[in-house]
Amino acid sequence: MSQQFDIIIIGSGAGGGTMTWALAASGARILLVERGDFVPQETENWDPEAVWKHLRYQTRERWLDERGREFSPYTHYNVGGNTKFWGSVLYRLRRDDFGAVEHVDGLSPAWPIDYDTLAPYYDRAEQLYQVRGELGSDPTEPPRGPYPFPAVPHSGGMVEIVARLQEMGLHPSPLPLGLLRPGDPGGCILCNTCNSFACRIHAKSEAEVCAVRPALASPYVTLWTNACALRLVATDSGSRITGVEIERNGVTSIVQASVVIVACGAVNSAALLLRSGGDRRPEGLANSSGLVGRRYMAHLATMMQGFHPLRKNSTVFQKTVAINDFYLHGPASPYPLGQVQSQGRTHGVMAQTVVPWIPLWAYNAWVDRGVDWLAMSEDLPDESNRVIVTRDGRIQLLYRPNNLRAHHQLVAETKRILRKLGFWIVVGHSHGARNTTHQCGTVVFGTDPRRSVLDPFCRAHDVENLFVVDAGFFPSSAAVNPGLTIAAQALRTADHIMTTDLKHL
Numbered sequence: 001m002s003q004q005f006d007i008i009i010i011g012s013g014a015g016g017g018t019m020t021w022a023l024a025a026s027g028a029r030i031l032l033v034e035r036g037d038f039v040p041q042e043t044e045n046w047d048p049e050a051v052w053k054h055l056r057y058q059t060r061e062r063w064l065d066e067r068g069r070e071f072s073p074y075t076h077y078n079v080g081g082n083t084k085f086w087g088s089v090l091y092r093l094r095r096d097d098f099g100a101v102e103h104v105d106g107l108s109p110a111w112p113i114d115y116d117t118l119a120p121y122y123d124r125a126e127q128l129y130q131v132r133g134e135l136g137s138d139p140t141e142p143p144r145g146p147y148p149f150p151a152v153p154h155s156g157g158m159v160e161i162v163a164r165l166q167e168m169g170l171h172p173s174p175l176p177l178g179l180l181r182p183g184d185p186g187g188c189i190l191c192n193t194c195n196s197f198a199c200r201i202h203a204k205s206e207a208e209v210c211a212v213r214p215a216l217a218s219p220y221v222t223l224w225t226n227a228c229a230l231r232l233v234a235t236d237s238g239s240r241i242t243g244v245e246i247e248r249n250g251v252t253s254i255v256q257a258s259v260v261i262v263a264c265g266a267v268n269s270a271a272l273l274l275r276s277g278g279d280r281r282p283e284g285l286a287n288s289s290g291l292v293g294r295r296y297m298a299h300l301a302t303m304m305q306g307f308h309p310l311r312k313n314s315t316v317f318q319k320t321v322a323i324n325d326f327y328l329h330g331p332a333s334p335y336p337l338g339q340v341q342s343q344g345r346t347h348g349v350m351a352q353t354v355v356p357w358i359p360l361w362a363y364n365a366w367v368d369r370g371v372d373w374l375a376m377s378e379d380l381p382d383e384s385n386r387v388i389v390t391r392d393g394r395i396q397l398l399y400r401p402n403n404l405r406a407h408h409q410l411v412a413e414t415k416r417i418l419r420k421l422g423f424w425i426v427v428g429h430s431h432g433a434r435n436t437t438h439q440c441g442t443v444v445f446g447t448d449p450r451r452s453v454l455d456p457f458c459r460a461h462d463v464e465n466l467f468v469v470d471a472g473f474f475p476s477s478a479a480v481n482p483g484l485t486i487a488a489q490a491l492r493t494a495d496h497i498m499t500t501d502l503k504h505l
């Protein structure tokens with residue numbers, strides 16, 4: 001097989017999968033390199049015990065935390081990356097998120113592009129991932145046309161909750177969701193095992209189904225699974241990549257291409273650049289700013305549950321409601337607090353992972369009477385929050401969550417609302433400093449090469465043929481789910497690559 005391609009894309013998740021789809025028609029010979037395999041369609045996909053107790057699909061890799069203690073990162077190495085397991089809540093950033101925003105604990109910096117620049121690519125990303133939503137009901141929504149598909153209707157129980165929230169003066173809106181053909185034969189069946197599960201019937205809008213598989217129909221796209229990029233090989237000056245060292249089925253080889261696109265996820269992309277410096281550049285590749293790995297962010301997230309002992313929750317598909325009333329400022333604070341979303345149903349086994357000694361029957365009785373929510377706030381970029389690679393090559397995450405006052409206010413406000421809705425008990429749980437699901441910010445994009453790693457098209461300032469198109473480019477984490485923004489920027493970068501690096505084709 002040829003070891004020479006026009007483009008190598010490393011990682012097949014939201015960034016890499018979307019990029020592969022966007023470049024597939026360019027006529028360039030593309031190699032997509034993915035360290036994992038396809039997730040099989042099997043009964044375990046929807047089995048809470050397999051997913052939550054035996055961690056069947058999560059990576060076995062262990063990372064180190066700030067104090068050098070091992071932990072299992074909640075991340076997945078497979079075709080489609082973490083999108084296979086996402087809740088498919090596909091939001092645009094709010095217009096304000098692109099500007100500098102003062103938060104209670106500091107400044108959320110401006111992006112080098114504004115909302116209007118990304119809006120056409122959001123349109124295309126929403127088409128690709130078949131997003132369903134309702135125009136006009138969310139007070140924070142940026143200017144836009146109608147969604148490609150109508151919103152998923154609320155279940156009976158959630159209709160009641162939405163009406164009560166409106167009586168309280170709030171503005172609940174349908175969550176924008178990527179679900180394929182709900183209600184149609186072969187389409188989404190609106191089940192209770194979506195967020196954190198792979199869809200057994202391939203009805204979730206995720207990168208494997210919507211982007212990678214369609215791209216593979218092109219004769220120009222080659223996918224290598226179980227192929228891990230170990231290192232980028234650069235010229236002596238470090239200004240150009242000449243090859244990628246890849247380990248595949250136990251064999252290591254160097255593959256060449258004129259354009260290299262890294263999309264390993266924010267943590268792994270930073271780690272790959274840091275590992276690629278060699279003796280000549282111990283600080284890593286593309287790192288003249290010293291920012292590779294720094295400014296790690298991951299959102300402040302608390303899973304919350306309102307419990308009523310006498311009310312059984314009959315909702316199956318629960319994840320349809322957003323409350324964005326506190327996104328730009330709190331009820332008694334001029335600062336942003338974040339977003340509240342209803343969540344997929346918690347299963348007893350999931351809840352048991354928090355306090356394992358409580359018997360499963362008790363958890364099942366509890367979750368049968370609970371309604372699940374997620375309170376999510378922005379964390380702020382801080383250069384001491386960072387990914388490093390230890391001497392023996394392991395990933396270490398130095399992360400101290402910040403902007404906690406805003407998050408605590410959001411959690412307190414959510415508790416107050418849930419109590420007003422009649423829930424007797426409200427509980428919350430957070431992964432705190434080990435939260436990796438919304439990882440971002442480690443190779444920030446910007447216009448100043450001294451203050452950013454990538455330019456506004458995600459090309460490395462220091463390396464002319466290197467792009468990074470995963471969540472690493474985020475200068476701020478905003479407080480909505482990151483996936484659609486990663487996909488939109490990948491589409492924008494693909495257009496740029498086609499008119500610059502590939503114009504000779």
Ligand SMILES: Cc1cc2nc3c(=O)[nH]c(=O)nc-3n(C[C@H](O)[C@H](O)[C@H](O)COP(=O)(O)OP(=O)(O)OC[C@H]3O[C@@H](n4cnc5c(N)ncnc54)[C@H](O)[C@@H]3O)c2cc1C
Pocket residue numbers: 010011012013014015016033034035036074075076077078079080081082083085086087088089090091195196227228229230263264265266268269272437438439469470471472481482483484486
């Ligand atoms: C349970 C869960 C629920 C979520 N829900 C939502 C949601 O509802 N909405 C939303 O917007 N976001 C959600 N997210 C977050 C979302 O999935 C991520 O933000 C998004 O997938 C990140 O895209 P990415 O391209 O940066 O990385 P990923 O999607 O993680 O893709 C990175 C890929 O690179 C591969 N890779 C890594 N290193 C190498 C290497 N060295 N060589 C080869 N391949 C490599 C990985 O195997 C992986 O396939 C959720 C995440 C999780 C875990």
Ligand code: SF4
Pocket residue numbers: 179180187188189190191192193194195197198199200201202203204205317
């Ligand atoms: S059937 Fe629908 S709700 Fe169930 S996992 Fe698939 S996409 Fe999600």
